[in-house]
Structures are given as structure tokens and as C-alpha cells.
Amino acid sequence: MKLLIILAAWVPSAAAAQRVEDRPKSIDEITACRQVHGDAARLRCYDHAAEALAGARASGDILILDRKTVVARKQQHFGLSTPTSEMFGGGDADKATEVRQLASKIIAIAPAKAYGRFDIQLANGSVWQTLEALPFPPKPGVGVTLQKAAMGGYRLSVTGQRSVLTKRIR
Structure with a gap:
């Protein structure tokens, strides 16, 4: 039991030490x-x-990004399995730029292989597939909102319709 407590106390300090080592010396x-x-x-x-x-x-050797650029890049990766916290170093500053929601417009829509599902291309170039059937396909030009859902999923809200589970395919 003592070993577990010592290990638990060591893990956060090791992570903090790693973040300090990752910081460029030229800034320090x-x-x-x-x-x-x-x-x-x-x-x-x-x-x-x-x-x-x-x-x-x-x-x-060192790259400098402002907050606006970091948020824009995180929006581009929203919904992909690539964890952006690894790309931007993690920590409090990374959490402050977390993207939990994305608003866009539909550019193109096509039926998916399963009945009632659709592949939806957004203005930012990403393509999402609905995981639940939609009674009516949304039209291009309609606004959508994507939000992180429970258990690592995403919900797509089309203006005027109920939200549905979705996944990013490109």
C-alpha cells in the first residue's frame, strides 16, 4: 500500500518535470x-x-504560435483521433484553448451506406458521418454545430432538427 501511495505522489511531479524539460531553454x-x-x-x-x-x-528549432493560431489548428483537428494536447504540449495553457464545440455550414451531403445516414462535408473541409438516421437530409448552406458528447463521441445539431451522434471520417 505504501508503494502505491509513493508512486501516486511521484506521477504528478514526474509529469510536471517533463513539462519543464519540454520548455525551450531560450525562453527561460x-x-x-x-x-x-x-x-x-x-x-x-x-x-x-x-x-x-x-x-x-x-x-x-522553436516554433511560436499565438492563441488564435492554436485554436484554429485545434478546430481543424476537432473530431479526429489525434489528441491535440500532445501536439500543443498539454498543461493549463493548452486546456485554456480546448475546442469543445465547432460551428460551420454544410457544403455537400451524400447518403452513406446505411439507411438514413449521411456523409456531410462542412465549410472547414471536414467530413462527418451521422451514426443515427435522419428523417430528412439537411440542405447545403444550412448551419450545423458539432459538440463533444459523452463517452468520447460527437453530436451534430442541424438547424431545425434534433441532434444526432456522428463521427468524423475525414
Whole structure:
């Protein structure tokens, strides 16, 4: 029992340590310059750290994305099995940009192999298949909302109709 408690206490600290190790050193070097005493020494520190960061960015060793770009990329991956938390590092900042809902318009619709199901292409290029029968196929140009549902699924709400379970196929 003691081993289990020690292991449980170790896991969160190991995850936190991994996040710190994943952080680029060039960012830490800039923030460390705040602690340097003396204006001339602090300026040299900032100049050196800024040069290292600019070099890392120019060589592609470090990528800098703003929140808007991260959210847009997560919206593009919404519904795919690729976990975006791995793509963007996880942590609190990643949770703050989580996409739980997507609004779009239908561009094209085609019957799926099963009766009453449809393949629906949205304006963002994604294609979703309904997992429940729809009494009437929605028309292109109609707005839809996709939301995460219980147990890892997704619900598609077509304006004027009930929501149905769906999955992303492309």
C-alpha cells in the first residue's frame, strides 16, 4: 500500500518535470535576465537571450504560435483521433484553448451506406458521418454545430432538427 501511495505522489511531479524539460531553454534565458542586477549587465543578458531566441526561431528549432493560431489548428483537428494536447504540449495553457464545440455550414451531403445516414462535408473541409438516421437530409448552406458528447463521441445539431451522434471520417 505504501508503494502505491509513493508512486501516486511521484506521477504528478514526474509529469510536471517533463513539462519543464519540454520548455525551450531560450525562453527561460530571457525570463532569467530579470534577476540580473545592474542595467548594463541586464541589457547584455537580454541582448544575448533575444539573439539566441531569434536564432532558434529562424532555424526552426522553436516554433511560436499565438492563441488564435492554436485554436484554429485545434478546430481543424476537432473530431479526429489525434489528441491535440500532445501536439500543443498539454498543461493549463493548452486546456485554456480546448475546442469543445465547432460551428460551420454544410457544403455537400451524400447518403452513406446505411439507411438514413449521411456523409456531410462542412465549410472547414471536414467530413462527418451521422451514426443515427435522419428523417430528412439537411440542405447545403444550412448551419450545423458539432459538440463533444459523452463517452468520447460527437453530436451534430442541424438547424431545425434534433441532434444526432456522428463521427468524423475525414
